[in-house]
Amino acid sequence: MPRVSQAHLDARRLQIVDAARARFASHGFARTSMADIVAESGLSNGAIYRYFTSKDEIVVAVCEQGTEALPNALTTEAVAGFLEHVRVRARDTDHARLVAQIYAEAAVSPQLAVIVRQQLAAGRAAIAELVPERRRAHAGQIAEAFVALCASYSQQIAIRGDVEPAPFVAALMAIIEG
Amino acid sequence: MPRVSQAHLDARRLQIVDAARARFASHGFARTSMADIVAESGLSNGAIYRYFTSKDEIVVAVCEQGTEALPNALTTEAVAGFLEHVRVRARDTDHARLVAQIYAEAAVSPQLAVIVRQQLAAGRAAIAELVPERRRAHAGQIAEAFVALCASYSQQIAIRGDVEPAPFVAALMAIIEG
DNA sequence: ATAAAAAGAGTGACCCCTCGCTTTACTTGA
DNA sequence: TCAAGTAAAGCGAGGGGTCACTCTTTTTAT
Structure with missing residues (x-):
């Protein structure tokens, strides 16, 4: 989707963080692969790397709200x-x-x-x-x-x-x- | 060394657990590789796997005494x-x-x-x-x-x-x- | 029409563990 | 006493596999 609203971007980001948090809580950081987050979020690999530049950045985001x-x-x-x-x-x-x-x-x-x-x-x-x-x-x-x-x-x-x-x-x- | 004393075997095992614990404490379980434990213990890869069948088993040993x-x-x-x-x-x-x-x-x-x-x-x-x-x-x-x-x-x-x-x-x- | 966003197969690095070989301590038979 | 034998302990390079991340292609909202 090109030129989508900021609300859309925020929602996508939250969608990723929520998926990651669920997996992190049940399996830990190290035992959660990017593939797990991809599956849990329902998005694709590439989509996630548009919102976060690394797995570590997702960890930080989860910790900040955790x-x-x-x-x-x-x-x-x-x-x-x-x-x-x-x-x-x-x-x-x-x-x-x-x-x-x-x-x-x-x-x-x-x-x-x-x-x-x-x-x-x-x-x-x-x-x-x-x-x-x-x-x-x-x-x-x-x-x-x-x-x-x-x-x-x-x-x-x-x-x-x-x-x-x-x-x-x-x-x-x-x-x-x- | 073949046919060594039980004390020797115990000492070797403790040597491995001590090395692992030091690394686990400073870097965490997941961020500690077997190569790290090998280096820290001063033994070889193969030697360690003679005392423990897996990395997980070393983790358990460290937790039991930790x-x-x-x-x-x-x-x-x-x-x-x-x-x-x-x-x-x-x-x-x-x-x-x-x-x-x-x-x-x-x-x-x-x-x-x-x-x-x-x-x-x-x-x-x-x-x-x-x-x-x-x-x-x-x-x-x-x-x-x-x-x-x-x-x-x-x-x-x-x-x-x-x-x-x-x-x-x-x-x-x-x-x-x- | 267009440009951003999503997709997902590909890539290279890393990691756990195995396996064949070497070394060493102990046994044994003369 | 000691040399030959034996078996356990140690070694380390490599295999098989996973993972984080990239890149090209496709989709889609405007």
């Missing part, structure tokens, strides 16, 4: 609302698996580490805002433990296969409310 | 001693990176998931033993949060690059001692 969902852009929400958000995410086993892949790759790739680090920093800042007044002195420390707990719970879920976030949420509340 | 170090075989130690142990481990960035790789692979490979699951279960049981009498009712829940925190801290360290376990240890103490 970790933001956990603790981000929620400064106006209440603590309870955020916990519900975490609970829902925690039930999403595919998302947990994806996060596991992202952390592992970031541990090895400096480029990805920068991206993940930025998103974690934003998450910590948002959480620190949620800490009650009387504990504000320890806000940074609490945010640290909070993000750590979120991240690790994803790992746990991904490995265990079952999802029971109740004790997790209880632990979070204990940390936040003291 | 996660056990975190919370295991410490039932007789005091809480303080265990926390010191965690603190030392937490400073070992390579170990943190390795754990990230192991979790990611376990999230995708059922075979590895079984191994990691067993080791986590053993860790939880050991931690539950350390919980003070008055909080025994919540021992399971605490152990859950504890292991989660340990695991995630490894991820965090691997991604951030710097290592400052103080707030982490403080959070652990808060959970255990209430």
Whole structure:
């Protein structure tokens, strides 16, 4: 299609990223071939390389939208609302698996580490805002433990296969409310 | 060398696993080729395949000895001693990176998931033993949060690059001692 | 009509593993 | 005591196959 709308281009790009994310979550980055992404997206090899110049670029795109969902852009929400958000995410086993892949790759790739680090920093800042007044002195420390707990719970879920976030949420509340 | 001692065979096997673990930690499983392991170990290609039938088998061997170090075989130690142990481990960035790789692979490979699951279960049981009498009712829940925190801290360290376990240890103490 | 977009067979590099050969430690018979 | 024999351990080049990426051709929206 020549001279298509920007909306069309955006949709195609998202179509590729969605397909890649699904495969990355279930099989990992390395075990996902470009052929897999081609098949999952329903597009062709050549079409994908029109939107991304390499597989690595697709990995970056997936990571950029992959970790933001956990603790981000929620400064106006209440603590309870955020916990519900975490609970829902925690039930999403595919998302947990994806996060596991992202952390592992970031541990090895400096480029990805920068991206993940930025998103974690934003998450910590948002959480620190949620800490009650009387504990504000320890806000940074609490945010640290909070993000750590979120991240690790994803790992746990991904490995265990079952999802029971109740004790997790209880632990979070204990940390936040003291 | 034919008819060598069992100690020799064990040493060779360990030599291979050590070489593989070093590479796996710094480059990840997929980005480590057999040629890398050959070079790092100082042995030859053929020699390695005399001890392991496949690269996957080496991965399994590394995982089996890779996660056990975190919370295991410490039932007789005091809480303080265990926390010191965690603190030392937490400073070992390579170990943190390795754990990230192991979790990611376990999230995708059922075979590895079984191994990691067993080791986590053993860790939880050991931690539950350390919980003070008055909080025994919540021992399971605490152990859950504890292991989660340990695991995630490894991820965090691997991604951030710097290592400052103080707030982490403080959070652990808060959970255990209430 | 035209130019962008999609298609998909092709390409070269890389990687895991095998296989035939060499080296070495131990045994044995005189 | 020792030389010949034996079998395990070590070696490394090559085969078979996969993968990321390219390039030419075809399609299609404007």
